[in-house]
Amino acid sequence: MKKFTVASSIFLVLVFIRLLQGEPVMDQKYNQLTSAEEYVIIKKGTERPFTGELLKNKAKGTYICRRCDKPLYRSEDKFESGCGWPSFDDEIPGAVKRIPDPDGHRVEIVCNNCGGHLGHVFEGEGFTSKNTRHCVNSVSMKFIPAEDNSAVAPVLQRAIFAGGCFWGVEHLMQQVDGVKSAVSGYIGGTVDNPGYKLVCTGTTGHFEAVETSFDPAKTSFDHLARLFFEIHDFSQEDGQGPDIGPQYRSAVFYIDDQQKAESEKIIEELKQKGHKVATLLIAASKFWPAEDYHQDYYQKNGKAPYCHRRRKIF
Numbered sequence: 410m411k412k413f414t415v416a417s418s419i420f421l422v423l424v425f426i427r428l429l430q431g432e433p434v435m436d437q438k439y440n441q442l443t444s445a446e447e448y449v450i451i452k453k454g455t456e457r458p459f460t461g462e463l464l465k466n467k468a469k470g471t472y473i474c475r476r477c478d479k480p481l482y483r484s485e486d487k488f489e490s491g492c493g494w495p496s497f498d499d500e501i502p503g504a505v506k507r508i509p510d511p512d513g514h515r516v517e518i519v520c521n522n523c524g525g526h527l528g529h530v531f532e533g534e535g536f537t538s539k540n541t542r543h544c545v546n547s548v549s550m551k552f553i554p555a556e557d558n559s560a561v562a563p564v565l566q567r568a569i570f571a572g573g574c575f576w577g578v579e580h581l582m583q584q585v586d587g588v589k590s591a592v593s594g595y596i597g598g599t600v601d602n603p604g605y606k607l608v609c610t611g612t613t614g615h616f617e618a619v620e621t622s623f624d625p626a627k628t629s630f631d632h633l634a635r636l637f638f639e640i641h642d643f644s645q646e647d648g649q650g651p652d653i654g655p656q657y658r659s660a661v662f663y664i665d666d667q668q669k670a671e672s673e674k675i676i677e678e679l680k681q682k683g684h685k686v687a688t689l690l691i692a693a694s695k696f697w698p699a700e701d702y703h704q705d706y707y708q709k710n711g712k713a714p715y716c717h718r719r720r721k722i723f
Contacts, residue, residue, distance in 0.1 A: 600615070
C-alpha cells in the first residue's frame, strides 16, 4: 500500500474544502478572471453597491455565469429592489445552488455548475409575488442579449407532478430525452421548508412531488404530462398504491395557463376513454427540494420503483 505524502494530504484537504464550498472536484476549463472578478467569484467578496454594470440593465436576454458561461437568470425575472445590486425573483431551474452562510443568518447562492459565488438570496420581503430576492453581484455575471441566441444554452422549462411516492416519479421522468433534471420535493403546503417526517404526518398540506427541468426543443409539457398519467394510478383518491395519505395524492401543479389548459385537455381525453380521474390541478407554489437521501433514490440503491410502472394509455 502506498503511503500518503505531505502533497497528497494537502490535495485531499483542498478537495474537501472545495466540496464544502459547493465547488466541483474535477478540473474544468473556466474563463480567465480579473483580480476584481476573482475577489467576488472565488473569494466570495462583494462589489460596492450601485456600482455594478448590470444593475440598471433592462434589456431582454439571459444572465450567465462569468466564470463558466452557464445560464443563471432570465431578464423577465429581474426587478428593481433599491438594494444596490441586481435583483431577481427566480432563477433558471437547476442553475443556482443555495448554501447556508457561515454567519448563520443569510443563505449564499453559487453557480450550480462551477461553484462561483453569486451573492445571497432573501425571502419574505414582499418585493414581488414570488417573495424571493436573489441579490447578485454584477461582476459574477455576463449578459447575453436576446437576439444573440448562439451564445447561451437553451432556456429550460419546468413541470411539477405529484403521483404518490416521489422516488418512482423522479426515476421514470429522468429517463425522458430532454429532461435535464428531476428533483424530489414538497409543494402545496402551509409550512416553509418542510421535512419528510413533518410532511408524513399529513397535517401540512404538502404533496410529495417531482420538479422536472426540460429542454422544450427536445420534449414538451404535453409529452411529460401524458407520461405522468401512464406511470401512476390517477383514479386513486387517497394516495398511491400502498402509500396512503394526503401527501401521496395525484396532482399536476401547473406553472402557467398553458400547462393548465394542456392538463385539462388530457384529463378530458382520459374521461372520454372511460377513465375515472382523481388528479387535481393546482397552481404551482413554492417547491421545496427534499432531503438529499431522497434524491436519485433508486439509482443509489440499485432498485426499481415498487409502485410506479408505465402502462400504455394514449
